[in-house]
Amino acid sequence: MEERLLMVPGPTNLSKRVREVLSQPQVGHTDPDFAKNFSETLQLARKAFRNNNGYQFVFTGTGTVGMEAAVAATVEAGDKVLVLNTGYFGQRMVDINRCYGAHVEELGSGFGMHADPDAVGKMLAGGPFKALYVTHVDTGTTVCNPIADIVKEAKNAGVLAIVDGVCSVGGIELDFDKMGADLAFAGSQKALAAPPGAVLVAVSKEFLAQLEAKKDRIRTYYANLLRWKGVMDDPKTYFATPAVQLMQALNQALKEVDEEGLDNRWSRHRSNAKTIRDGIEGTKSKLVVEKGYRADTVTGIWTEPGAAPAIQRSLREEHGIDVARGLGENNTKMLRVGHFGNLTEKQARFFVDAFAAAKKTP
Numbered sequence: 001m002e003e004r005l006l007m008v009p010g011p012t013n014l015s016k017r018v019r020e021v022l023s024q025p026q027v028g029h030t031d032p033d034f035a036k037n038f039s040e041t042l043q044l045a046r047k048a049f050r051n052n053n054g055y056q057f058v059f060t061g062t063g064t065v066g067m068e069a070a071v072a073a074t075v076e077a078g079d080k081v082l083v084l085n086t087g088y089f090g091q092r093m094v095d096i097n098r099c100y101g102a103h104v105e106e107l108g109s110g111f112g113m114h115a116d117p118d119a120v121g122k123m124l125a126g127g128p129f130k131a132l133y134v135t136h137v138d139t140g141t142t143v144c145n146p147i148a149d150i151v152k153e154a155k156n157a158g159v160l161a162i163v164d165g166v167c168s169v170g171g172i173e174l175d176f177d178k179m180g181a182d183l184a185f186a187g188s189q190k191a192l193a194a195p196p197g198a199v200l201v202a203v204s205k206e207f208l209a210q211l212e213a214k215k216d217r218i219r220t221y222y223a224n225l226l227r228w229k230g231v232m233d234d235p236k237t238y239f240a241t242p243a244v245q246l247m248q249a250l251n252q253a254l255k256e257v258d259e260e261g262l263d264n265r266w267s268r269h270r271s272n273a274k275t276i277r278d279g280i281e282g283t284k285s286k287l288v289v290e291k292g293y294r295a296d297t298v299t300g301i302w303t304e305p306g307a308a309p310a311i312q313r314s315l316r317e318e319h320g321i322d323v324a325r326g327l328g329e330n331n332t333k334m335l336r337v338g339h340f341g342n343l344t345e346k347q348a349r350f351f352v353d354a355f356a357a358a359k360k361t362p
């Protein structure tokens with residue numbers, strides 16, 4: 001099948017080397033070579049988060065499993081938490097917290113609006129809260145929250161800071177050690193440019209100690225980080241069979257992140273995002289998010305009412321580019337364009353030309 005330019009907000013096009021890894025013969029998860037490969041993956045994952053001081057987990061499961069692992073590690077029934085509900089995935093964090101019996105307070109924002117750190121600080125002052133949950137980039141609205149300032153507010157208030165970095169890690173600055181968050185997680189399928197299905201979780205040393213003290217009070221089986229810790233300490237240990245090929249592919253993708261260098265990767269994402277946003281605005285189409293809070297990994301575009309399906313079809317059929325539509329009520333009036341992973345400047349420009357040429361009316 002001819003390769004299409006995948007510009008949905010995840011998954012993304014895989015490099016040739018990653019695809020080659022996926023087609024290797026099956027090996028067992030207890031194979032010493034696999035264990036060695038996985039140990040290297042953990043070190044590379046640390047680098048992708050800039051997590052030198054904390055503890056690193058990688059296991060099979062999508063970003064949502066990372067969300068569950070984070071909530072199960074943080075709350076016990078009745079705990080009061082603050083969720084910054086800046087979109088679809090903020091809402092999912094609210095729902096998961098409720099599943100685990102937390103008393104959830106939400107700080108909402110208008111569609112496509114960011115969370116304001118001052119408002120967060122004020123809300124936290126009315127606590128006590130056990131934890132604050134923030135989505136770095138909400139893929140539903142395409143807003144990028146000022147993560148470092150928000151985490152600072154949580155730390156000042158003595159509240160656990162939990163960051164959903166699914167749509168940012170590897171593409172937008174998220175420096176785990178410097179930021180001082182307690183836990184951050186990412187998915188494999190976005191800016192890290194691996195196939196979907198692996199979750200990467202960074203936790204601070206202090207948070208790990210709290211977790212170890214909690215032991216039996218973590219109310220989940222598969223998403224219990226403590227159960228996974230044995231595997232991270234010694235990858236030959238069995239807890240649940242990892243998706244072997246996926247883990248090997250993630251290893252290769254993370255090597256490519258490392259080869260490029262995180263700073264260079266962030267700056268490539270910044271520059272491609274600018275090319276794409278400028279190109280879209282050049283067609284008089286409106287971006288969903290206000291300047292200053294637009295993500296460098298995904299862009300939301302308002303279309304004429306009802307026109308999103310036609311533009312999506314035109315991009316797909318006439319230009320070989322796949323983009324996504326808005327979620328829920330925005331399904332026919334919003335497009336979401338992913339621009340992360342291995343996307344080159346040439347591909348960013350190709351998208352801009354295709355978007356300009358695409359049919360804009362329903």
Ligand SMILES: Cc1ncc(COP(=O)(O)O)c(C=O)c1O
Pocket residue numbers: 009010062063064065067089135137138139140164165166167187196
């Ligand atoms: C910000 C964010 N958080 C969480 C998720 C959930 O990840 P998954 O779909 O891999 O379960 C996504 C998925 O797009 C996401 O964008």
